[in-house]
Amino acid sequence: MPGRVVVITSGKGGVGKTTTTANLGAGLALEGYRVCLIDADIGLRNLDVVMGLENRIVYDLVDVVEGRARLRQALIHDKRVENLYLLPAAQTREKDAVNPEQMKELTAALAEEFDFVLVDSPAGIEHGFRNAVAGADEALVVTTPEVAAVRDADRIIGMLEARDLRNPRLIINRIRTDMVRRGDMMDIDDIIEILAIELLGVIPDDEAVIVATNRGEPVVLQSRGRCAEAYRNLVDRFLGKDVPIVALDGHSKLLERLRSWMALGRRPVSG
């Protein structure tokens, strides 16, 4: 049975698609699954840097598509985690160097070899986005608790649905519970009420992520820390385990509200 091809997308830039892809991928690989990450942000390479694999790149996605390299030659094995591979983007080419048909072929070929193929989508809704979603079986939408990010996420969800990527799931990144409690930040309920899709995970805003990202090691690999825990929680939920969304700081009331919302969200919205 071929693996699942999952696109990680957001519309807005800078909300944490790449960090989410790296951590979800590393987390799944730690669980023993064979995982391949694809950096679909052609022209702006990021994922290899976040993974700390920049210096190992010889061939990239465009080389594979244009036949200069075999798929196996271009795949980079992660230096820490067994079963984790990266197909890097080309830095010197434009987004239109690849078309959606080629992406479909590529992801289909990778899905034969891997349990999960995670596609890190570029920001925006143009050519790069169309490439990233071309071969996907399902989609994860990343947003931050900001009005503009939520607006773009809404737009993206509409576009995913139009492409028959039904029921995308939501990851809320960089939430600050102290600000939410003061009423200075959109809370989870506000976001879910607008987007009306299933919530897969909530990642707190934490310096540890920035530090880890700059060092080129996904924070999920750390043994402790609330962000590592939040990402592991995300991985569990992604794998279908029935675990509650991680308590951000023991604020149980929030969790209760969240659960009731999830129950509401399961009711079919359209008939």
Added chain:
Amino acid sequence: MYILFDQTVDFLEALDELRRRLEGYQRFFEGGRVWIDTRGRSLSPMEWRLVEEVASQFGMEVAEVGCREPRGKRPPTVTPLRPRPASHPVDPEATRLVRGTIRSGQVVEHRGHVVILGDLNPGAIVRATGDVIVLGHLRGVVHAGASGNRSAQVWALRLEPTQLRIADLIARSPDDEHVPTGPEVARIVDGWIQVEAYEPGAQGGG
């Protein structure tokens, strides 16, 4: 709302069915008007009376009667407001029903009324020549009566539009936070778009 009477069905049966359906909507149609198309069947004065009774029972008014064939003579007990010519059949597509949330960047355009069973999110647009009804949270942009119909109205369970347009008028939501507590309706009063709480039965319909 349009009511089509099928010639092949017994009149009283059809009327019972109509009553059953309307009961399912409770007071939703209150204040609305009914257009009746008899599809060529001629109704007796008694039958007309019964139809009117059912309509008024649910707070509606019989506004217009259309017959496909000229032999459907209207009895003198009925005074339709604007009789539809026989050569002009009722358009069953006049209202478009949209299920689900309309998201940012999506546009719904329709010649006639639009009913949305879901939310209209910020950044989404609905443009209709008739009324717009949102059975959900209206946060986007709505243009009702887009071809210039100033009697068009906009209804929503939660009316918090980014911008509201009716015919040639534009209104934006007030800058201070207005949080609606219940269903509201927007319409043109004295040349201004006004929003007020929706009170069943109090509206003029349209």
